[in-house]
Amino acid sequence: MTHTLHRLGSLETLEKDFVVMAMTAKGFNEEGSIPKLREYFEIILKHKPVNYGEVMAGSRSIASVSQIMDSFNISSVPHGVFTTPKQVEDVLKDLKKADLGLSIVVSGVLSEVEKCCRNAGLRPHTLEHSLGIWGKKEKLPQTKILEITNMCGHSMISPRLAEREIGEVSSKKKKPEEAVEVLTRCCRCSIFNPERAVVLVKEMVGEKSSAE
Amino acid sequence: MIIDESKCVGCEACIDYCPVGAISIQGEWAAIDRDACVECGVCYREIDCPGEAFVWEELSWPRVIRRVFSDPTLIKKDTKVTGRGTEEMKTNDVTGRFKAGQVGLGIELGRPSVGASFRDVEKMSSVLAKAGVKLEEKNPLTKLINQNTGEIDRDILDERVLSAILEFVAPLDGLRGILKTILSAADELETVFSLDLIYLNEEATKSKAMEILAEVGISPSLAGKTNVGLGRPLAEEGAP
Numbered sequence: 160m161t162h163t164l165h166r167l168g169s170l171e172t173l174e175k176d177f178v179v180m181a182m183t184a185k186g187f188n189e190e191g192s193i194p195k196l197r198e199y200f201e202i203i204l205k206h207k208p209v210n211y212g213e214v215m216a217g218s219r220s221i222a223s224v225s226q227i228m229d230s231f232n233i234s235s236v237p238h239g240v241f242t243t244p245k246q247v248e249d250v251l252k253d254l255k256k257a258d259l260g261l262s263i264v265v266s267g268v269l270s271e272v273e274k275c276c277r278n279a280g281l282r283p284h285t286l287e288h289s290l291g292i293w294g295k296k297e298k299l300p301q302t303k304i305l306e307i308t309n310m311c312g313h314s315m316i317s318p319r320l321a322e323r324e325i326g327e328v329s330s331k332k333k334k335p336e337e338a339v340e341v342l343t344r345c346c347r348c349s350i351f352n353p354e355r356a357v358v359l360v361k362e363m364v365g366e367k368s369s370a371e
Numbered sequence: 372m373i374i375d376e377s378k379c380v381g382c383e384a385c386i387d388y389c390p391v392g393a394i395s396i397q398g399e400w401a402a403i404d405r406d407a408c409v410e411c412g413v414c415y416r417e418i419d420c421p422g423e424a425f426v427w428e429e430l431s432w433p434r435v436i437r438r439v440f441s442d443p444t445l446i447k448k449d450t451k452v453t454g455r456g457t458e459e460m461k462t463n464d465v466t467g468r469f470k471a472g473q474v475g476l477g478i479e480l481g482r483p484s485v486g487a488s489f490r491d492v493e494k495m496s497s498v499l500a501k502a503g504v505k506l507e508e509k510n511p512l513t514k515l516i517n518q519n520t521g522e523i524d525r526d527i528l529d530e531r532v533l534s535a536i537l538e539f540v541a542p543l544d545g546l547r548g549i550l551k552t553i554l555s556a557a558d559e560l561e562t563v564f565s566l567d568l569i570y571l572n573e574e575a576t577k578s579k580a581m582e583i584l585a586e587v588g589i590s591p592s593l594a595g596k597t598n599v600g601l602g603r604p605l606a607e608e609g610a611p
Contacts, residue, residue, distance in 0.1 A: 182462055184462035214444055262461055266595070266596045268594045269595045270593070282572070283572045285571055287459075289565065289592035293564055294558075294562055298562065305484065314483055314486075316390070319389075345417050
C-alpha cells in the first residue's frame with residue numbers, strides 16, 4: 160500500500176503537493192479508533208484541504224463530509240491533500256495537541272515535511288523514498304500524462320481519460336478545472352491533487368498551443 | 372465485469388475510463404475484453420452510464436484474484452487493510468516492523484498504469500527467492516508464492532492485475548546485493564515496476580542507505596513519505 164508514493168514531476172509542482180493520512184495499526188490500537196479517526200478528519204477539514212475523503216465513500220467530488228465520516232471503520236485511511244507547507248505544519252500542530260494515538264503519515268517533498276515536523280515539535284519516525292520506475296518503460300503513457308494520473312497511486316485514473324479531458328480543454332470545450340474534476344472523481348482514496356493537476360493541464364495545453 | 376448488451380445504448384462514454392483500455396465498441400454496443408480487464412471496478416463506480424449497463428459478475432477462482440489486487444475498495448479479511456499491500460511504514464511508529472540497521476523494500480509490479488500478469492510477478496519473486504529474501508507474510512501476494520522457490524500457483528499465472536506488491540525487510544548490509552538482484556531482473560519483465568525503500572529515521576541507517584543507493588546508481592526521489600511518529604503506543608515503549 161504505497162498509494163501516495165511515487166508522485167512524479169518537477170520540484171516546483173511537487174513542492175505544492177502534500178497528502179496527510181491517518182491509520183490504525185491492526186492488532187495494536189484499532190479498538191475504539193473510529194471517534195479518533197473522525198476527530199482527525201475534523202482537523203484535516205479545518206485547514207482547508209483541496210481534496211479529502213476515504214476510499215469507501217470516495218472523495219469530496221462524490222461524497223459529503225457526513226457521508227465520508229459515517230463510512231469510517233477500523234480499516235479506514237482518511238486523507239487530506241494540501242498545497243502549502245504552512246497548512247501541513249498547522250495540521251501537525253493540531254494533531255500533536257489532540258494526541259489521538261493514530262499513526263500519521265505525510266507524503267510530499269521530504270525536506271519540506273521535515274521542516275513542518277520540526278516546526279510542529281515532531282521528529283519524523285520512519286521515511287520512505289521512491290526509487291523510480293524500472294522495467295519495460297516503453298509501455299508507459301507519456302510522462303506529462305503520468306504526472307497527472309499517477310497522483311492516484313491505485314491507477315484508477317485512465318491515461319486515455321486524461322488525454323481526452325486535456326483535448327477538451329485544448330479545444331476550449333472545457334475549462335481546466337472542469338476537466339480535472341472528471342479525473343478527481345476517479346481517485347477513490349482522494350489523494351489526487353486537483354490544484355496541481357490544473358497547473359499541469361494548463362502547462363500541457365500551453366505547450367500544445369505554442370507548438371501549433 | 373460485464374456489460375449488459377440489452378442496457379447499453381452505445382454512447383461510447385465509458386471507453387476512455389478503463390485504466391487498462393479493456394472497453395471498446397463492438398458493432399453497436401460496448402464490450403469488455405475479458406483478458407485485459409483487471410476487475411478494478413472503475414467502470415462500475417465512476418461512469419455515469421445512461422443505461423446502467425455495467426454489472427459486477429460473481430467471480431470465481433482464479434479470476435477473482437484480479438479484483439483482489441486491482442479494486443482498492445476491498446478490505447482484505449485477514450489483514451483488515453484496503454489497497455494492495457500492507458500497513459508497511461505507515462504504522463511503523465507502533466508496530467516497529469522496520470528497525471535500525473534494516474530497510475524495507477517494495478516492488479510494485481505493473482505500476483504505474485501498465486498492469487502486470489502473475490508471470491511477471493513470478494519472474495521477480497523467483498529471483499528474490501534465489502537471493503534468500505523472505506517476503507512479508509501479511510502481504511496478500513505472499514500467500515500465493517512458494518517462499519522457497521518464488522513459484523506462484525499455476526492457476527493464476529495468466530491472470531492480470533493493475534499492480535501487485537512484493538514487500539520484504541532486509542538487513543541494511545544486504546541492500547547493495549538485493550538492489551542489484553532486483554534491477555538485473557527488470558529487463559526480463561513484460562511490465563514496469565515502481566521501487567521503494569523504507570528506513571527508520573536514524574542517522575547511521577539513513578546515511579548508509581543513501582551511500583549504497585549512490586553506489587548502485589539510484590537517485591532516491593525528493594518526495595516521499597514521512598511517518599511523523601504520533602502513533603501510540605510507540606513500538607519502543609512496549610508494543611510487541
